[in-house]
Structure formats: C-alpha cells, structure tokens
Amino acid sequence: MDEAIARAGRLLAGADEVLAFVGSGLSAESGVPTFRGEDGLFSDPEVAELARRETLEREPERVLSWFEEGRRRMREVDPNPGHYALARLADRVELTVATQNVDGLLERAAETEGVEFDVHHVHGSLFDVVCGDCGRQADPDVDLAETPTCEACGGMLRPDVVLFGEMLPRATFDAAESAAGRADVCLLIGTSGIVYPAAGLPRQAGETGAELVEINPRESELSGICDVVIRRNAGEAMPAVEEAFG
Numbered sequence: 026m027d028e029a030i031a032r033a034g035r036l037l038a039g040a041d042e043v044l045a046f047v048g049s050g051l052s053a054e055s056g057v058p059t060f061r062g063e064d065g066l067f068s069d070p071e072v073a074e075l076a077r078r079e080t081l082e083r084e085p086e087r088v089l090s091w092f093e094e095g096r097r098r099m100r101e102v103d104p105n106p107g108h109y110a111l112a113r114l115a116d117r118v119e120l121t122v123a124t125q126n127v128d129g130l131l132e133r134a135a136e137t138e139g140v141e142f143d144v145h146h147v148h149g150s151l152f153d154v155v156c157g158d159c160g161r162q163a164d165p166d167v168d169l170a171e172t173p174t175c176e177a178c179g180g181m182l183r184p185d186v187v188l189f190g191e192m193l194p195r196a197t198f199d200a201a202e203s204a205a206g207r208a209d210v211c212l213l214i215g216t217s218g219i220v221y222p223a224a225g226l227p228r229q230a231g232e233t234g235a236e237l238v239e240i241n242p243r244e245s246e247l248s249g250i251c252d253v254v255i256r257r258n259a260g261e262a263m264p265a266v267e268e269a270f271g
C-alpha cells in the first residue's frame with residue numbers, strides 16, 4: 026500500500042473529530058467540471074463573467090438561464106466512489122464537511138449510504154432557491170429560466186450560491202470555523218485552495234493542531250502546509266484511505 030495512504034488511515038483511526046474540506050475535484054470523476062485548469066469552467070471567460078454578482082444584476086435572464094441549465098445537468102450526474110467513501114467515514118469518526126461545492130452529490134451519497142453528518146455549504150447550494158431581495162427560501166423546483174419572483178415581496182428569485190462580489194453565509198462559515206477548531210484531522214479533497222475565506226478553514230485547522238491530509242492529483246496552494254499528501258484522484262484515493270483505516 027502507498028505509504029501516504031497508510032499514514033492517512035492511521036491518522037483517521039486515531040482521530041476523534043475530522044473535518045473534510047472539499048472542492049470541485051471531488052466531483053470531477055462524476056463528470057462535473059472543476060473551475061480552474063485547462064478544462065475548468067473559468068477557462069471560458071463568459072462563464073467567469075456569469076458567476077459575478079454584477080452580471081446577475083445587469084442581465085438576470087441570462088445568468089438565471091445558465092444556472093437552470095447547470096441544475097439540469099447536475100441532476101443527470103451521479104456521486105462517484107470518492108463521495109461514497111467520504112460519506113461512509115461518518116460511520117467511523119465524528120465527521121463534519123465544509124464544502125465549496127454546490128452540486129449536492131455528497132449529500133446524495135450520504136443518503137444512499139444511510140449516514141448523517143453536518144455539511145456546511147460555504148459557497149451555498151445550487152438546489153436551494155432564495156429571494157434576492159428579502160432572502161426568504163423559495164420552492165427549489167421553480168424554473169429559474171423563467172425569472173420567477175418571490176411570493177412574499179415580488180423580488181427576483183435566484184439560486185442560493187455565492188457569486189463573485191458576494192459575502193459568504195455568515196452562520197454557515199462560523200459553524201465551519203468552529204469545526205476546523207475542533208478537528209484532529211482535516212482532509213483537503215480536490216481543491217486548489219486559492220479562494221478565500223474558504224481556504225482559511227484548513228489553515229485554521231492546522232494552526233489549532235489538526236493533521237492535514239491532502240488528496241489531489243496535483244499540487245495545490247495548500248500542499249505546502251499538509252502533513253500527508255496523496256497524489257491521486259479522490260475516486261481512487263478515498264476508498265483506499267477507507268481500507269487503510271482498517
């Protein structure tokens with residue numbers, strides 16, 4: 026067995042609380058594109074522009090149609106072995122997840138596995154819909170392409186995701202920070218670690234005593250602070266780490 030995987034298994038076996046800090050690489054093997062890199066979503070300048078708050082304000086129909094199309098495509102993909110193995114960790118340790126992903130795939134894997142754990146969506150969720158004016162939750166099944174409005178105040182409905190130029194959800198981020206402070210081990214799975222304040226979570230976990238384990242086929246901005254680095258895809262590495270756990 027790969028020594029890094031064996032070490033990760035030992036660290037998890039000795040941990041009381043584990044924080045998994047997750048990025049789009051975890052969903053890559055489900056066919057969901059990552060953001061950066063050659064095939065990343067942001068290699069298309071139009072997509073990078075659509076993910077900005079000012080574009081939503083200026084051209085709501087265009088942005089909301091793009092999100093509706095994203096929701097449609099996301100419903101067609103399935104969790105991969107990395108999602109399932111991560112979810113199953115909750116059977117063995119006190120697991121909390123801070124995810125930057127908005128795709129809901131980990132939650133679907135958890136449901137299939139019959140496990141429950143806290144998932145803090147620091148960048149929101151594509152399948153929650155809120156009013157952009159009053160903030161009320163709305164029917165998640167509305168068709169965003171039809172630019173629906175809020176029943177309470179008439180404001181424009183939108184997906185509950187964080188766009189560039191917007192703040193992170195405060196209470197969610199606070200909960201993720203407190204999980205980072207409690208963690209004995211922090212798994213960094215499939216993230217470039219470029220985007221702050223989210224990328225501050227594993228840093229904080231490390232500063233408060235957690236061992237940091239990175240699972241990523243490529244070097245990230247956070248590789249340098251990690252105690253264990255597994256240079257493999259999450260869909261392969263997570264089941265292997267689970268096996269090493271014993």
Ligand code: OAD
Pocket residue numbers: 047048049050051053054059060061062065076125126148187188189214215216217218219220240241242243244245257258259260
């Ligand atoms: P990035 O596209 O920045 O990074 C994806 C990471 O996943 C890279 O480090 C890849 O090497 C790694 N990766 C690719 N395939 C993988 C695999 N099969 N297994 C494991 N890792 C793999 O995506 P994020 O780090 O998720 O924010 O990006 C962070 C934030 O940037 C996103 O949440 C989004 C974006 O701006 C908002 O939308 C607010």
